Amino acid sequence: MGHVDHGKTTILDYLRKSSVAAGEAGGITQHIGAFSVPLASSGKTVTFLDTPGHAAFLAMRQRGANVTDIVILVVAADDSVKPQTLEALKHAKAAGVPMIVAINKVDKEEADIQRCKQDLARHGVEIEDFGGETQVVCVSGKTGKGMDELEESVVTLSEILDHRADTDGAVEGWVLEATTKKAGRVATVLVRRGTLKPGCVLVAGKTWTRVRTLRNEGGFAVPQVGPGMPVEVDGWRDQPVAGDEVLQAETEQQATSVVDFRDEKAEREKIAEDTEAINENRRLEQERREKEKAAEAAAKRVASVSREDASISASVPGADAEEQQSGQVTVPFIIKADVSGSAEAVSAYIMSVSNPLIMPQILSSGVGAIHESDIDLAHAAQGHIIAFNLPDDPDMKALAEYRGVKILENNIIYRVLDDVKAVLENKLPPIVTQRVLGEAEIAMEFEIGVGGRKKVKIAGCKVRNGVVSKGARVRVTRIGEKVYEGTINSLKNVKKDVQEMRKGTECGMGFEGWEGFEAGDQIQTFAEISEKRKL
Structure with missing residues (x-):
């Protein structure tokens, strides 16, 4: 047991003279491998359970500790104690299983064996060098250094414990x-x-x-x-x-x-x-x-109180309330994996990305290839299929594409989470904010003739802050309450049509489909900015 990429499978490869690590996706063990290894030095046969080290495989690692007689805790000499190392320690202690520590990669230049021993002792491992009972063996899974000593330690501890x-x-x-x-x-x-x-x-x-x-x-x-x-x-x-x-x-x-x-x-x-x-x-x-x-009730009380907005930037009014009313969005997933332990690990791992706005929903989790029924279920639920460590199936991929179902194929656990995050982020509503561009005050109202006899009301305004532009989004408030939101369809300086007016100038302003303004009304022009949410 031990942290990801600390060399557990490489040590086992040397012991049984095979090369499983080379065949593992991404160089990490994705499920429990059980192997019986005849030891050359003692002639005895030892069964090894090679457990995954990645955080997602917590339950599998715990299961490995519960069914074993001796735990070999592998710690990389150049990396020392890591989070999954501590988890493995916790599982071994909870299961009451005796332990041998194998400090691996001692042949590397950056190896620091003394630091590893000190870190282990600091985390409650009573090693022999510091007066405890836990054996520490320095090994190299590549060169074979210390392997005979590791075999001897396993056999000796087994004989002392008298396993029958x-x-x-x-x-x-x-x-x-x-x-x-x-x-x-x-x-x-x-x-x-x-x-x-x-x-x-x-x-x-x-x-x-x-x-x-x-x-x-x-x-x-x-x-x-x-x-x-x-x-x-x-x-x-x-x-x-x-x-x-x-x-x-x-x-x-x-x-x-x-x-x-x-x-x-x-x-x-x-x-x-x-x-x-x-x-x-x-x-x-x-x-x-x-x-x-x-x-x-609180909103009604607040609405009756006058308030002034002097800031240049403001968040979208009511956005939080809309999100609360809409509730948490769920995105359905169907998980198919090569073995049940992997399906279990993937299910638990992708649920870790839940947040108050969105969460993944596991419709089903199973072992084996993707079937037409899985695609039908995903299509009906508007969900996605996660295919973990499965062989390529062009027929099912073509059917899924035809039905509009996305298959997320992967054989490395931490990349599955990236794919799921990308799907969830696409489903999240964007963060929409309003940036105030300019502020003006209506000083008076007058009428101008348009196309002969037709009269149009225009607001005579003084620009107080920023820039007021023709065609801009605008909000008009009266005694703290919003009376209009729309666009500016007419902007004049004296009798000339202009595109924008700046702070300190006076202008005439007309609004799209609205003439109910009064002297003293406050005007804000703003731009809406949409940003993609990130998990």
Whole structure:
């Protein structure tokens, strides 16, 4: 466990002489990889769970700590302790799992091993150098430096802790990951107790299976699997969920009855939650109505008080009230990912961008390729589809484009958030402000002849501030109350038509569709500025 890009997978690659890191999108592990590694020095086999380090994969990292016997905390020598390092520490302590610290990248010039040890000690890790019990091993995942010592530390700590498991009796374990392949629904199961063989009936969460085949991490079929070994199990009736406990049932009938009972229990809990949510919504609606009544009463009191606006810039009147009345905008998303852990992480991650104006809404979250039903749902809800770590499907992309549904494809978790932010920002209403350009006061009113007998009322004005322009937006107030908002359609200096008049000058002003002005009215010309909102 450890922070993103601190070299967890690279260390594991060296131990098993493979190259998983090179195949990871963006160089980061996107789901839990479970691998059994025979150690050359001791001849023993150790199962490693390689957990993602990015912040979005919090639940997966927590799950990894809960099913392990020993945590190897990887800290980069050139980067020291980081936020996800502290999260990993918290999960290991909460799960009560003993820990070994591997300080990686010690071959780099900027490596500072002493600083790493001091930072670890400052955050509550009692390392051996400072009188504690936690072993610290300096390693390099690229050169192999310290790897033998790391293997020895793992084996020694395991022997001291005397880890044992019963190979007889009913099988118990955990679902580490779940996905859909050509063979059907499969789950990576870590066996905790018993011996798993083809033909066993397993229950996990709200689904069950009669095991058809068992495959190791290399994809090869194996006859049986004992405690501490990861294996891929197929034949599930429904998609299992990462983190579910796996238990063996005696018969298919027993497995079915267990799943039915769990479904009924979940349905009862859902009804209770819905009832509670309805009551809460009613209470909030009542409070909102009371606040609106109070706000209306306050607005009436304020409207009766005269006020002067001497500032050159002002915000749009009533904009905040309009936003409050319109409420929070929701933008629907459908999430499809390669494995259930990734779908869970993406769902939680994109909800972190919610704010009072707008929030993402998860319509559905599932595993596997995008289907026509997903596009239909997104089209009906005017939503978007997030395809995370999925192979390219030109047919579905063409159908989505035809239906006007946008598919956000990505295989790196932090870029998903950028895509979602861009969608939400496009849905946000712009920030519209009014900048006052000029101010004038009506001194008198008179009439002028236009086109023969027709008379038009003109306001004789003195410009007090700024610039007054023909065609500009204008607001006229009388004793603090707005009496007109529109445009200036006529601007004259003596008898000449002019385009603008500046501070200290006198002019005649006509308004589009309005002649109800009086001497003493205040005039403001303004420009509306629209800015795109940012999350």
